[in-house]
Amino acid sequence: MKSFVFALGIALFAPSLYAQGKLQISPPPAWKDGWKLVSEQPGRGFRVLVFVPPADAAQPDASKDSVTIMETLGWVQEEWVPKLYQAWGQIVKKTCGGMFVGPLRATTEDGFTIAYAQFYCPKRNGVDEGGVDLAKIMASPAGAHLVVVGKRTAPFSSEVPGHISYANNAETQAMFEWLKSTNDYLFTSVRSCNDPSPLTMKCSK
Secondary structure (H helix, E strand, O other), rough: OOHHHHHOOOEEEEOOOOOOOOOEEOOOOOOOOOOEEEEEEEEEEEEEEEEHHHOOOOOOHHHHHHHHEEEOOOOOHHHHHHHHHHHHHHHHHOOOOOOOOOOEEEEEEEEEEEEEEEEEEEOOOOOOOEEEEEEEEEEEEEEEEEEEEEEEEEOOEEEEOEEEOOOOHHHHHHHHHHHHHHHHHHHHEEEOOOOOOOOOOEEEE
C-alpha cells in the first residue's frame, strides 16, 4: 500500500474521512461481520485507507478481499477521474504484467463526475493467483474519492473484460456473482457528498 501512495505523486487531502461527511459508504454486503481498518496513509492533501474483513485483520496481506478508499481535495474536477484511473492501473500493473482494464465509464450530473472502471489480472507476477478490482471514482469541485473493491482469486482467462473463466466452473459462477453484487454495491451504496451539514448536503449517485 505504501507504494500506491507514493506512486500517485499528486496533491491530496488528509482530514477525517467520515466526520467531514465527505463519503457515504458501508462494508460490502457479503462482509457479514463488517470490516476492519488495517492501513491508513495520510499525507499532504490525501488520505488512503484499506479495510479487510475482521477475520483477515491479523494478516491483511493474505486477505482475499479488500476495500481501498482514497480521499482527495482540490485540483480540477475534470482531471481527477483520469488521474486516479491511471494511477490505480499503474499500481496494479506493478504486480501484474498481464493486466487489462475495462473501458472507463464516466458521467457528470448535479455537480459530480462519476466513473466506474474494472482492472483485471489473470495471473499476478510470481504467484499462482489472479485478481479483479472494481473501482468507483467520484469527483466534485471540492475534491474526489476513489473506492476500490478488490478480490484475489485463482488464475483465470478472459477474452473480453467482464467475462472470466476458471478451470473450475464453480469458481467461474462465483466470480460472476461477485462481479454483479460488487457492481451493485458500488452503484447503490457508495456516494460522495459535498457538505457536512445534513440540511445542505448534496451527494452523488
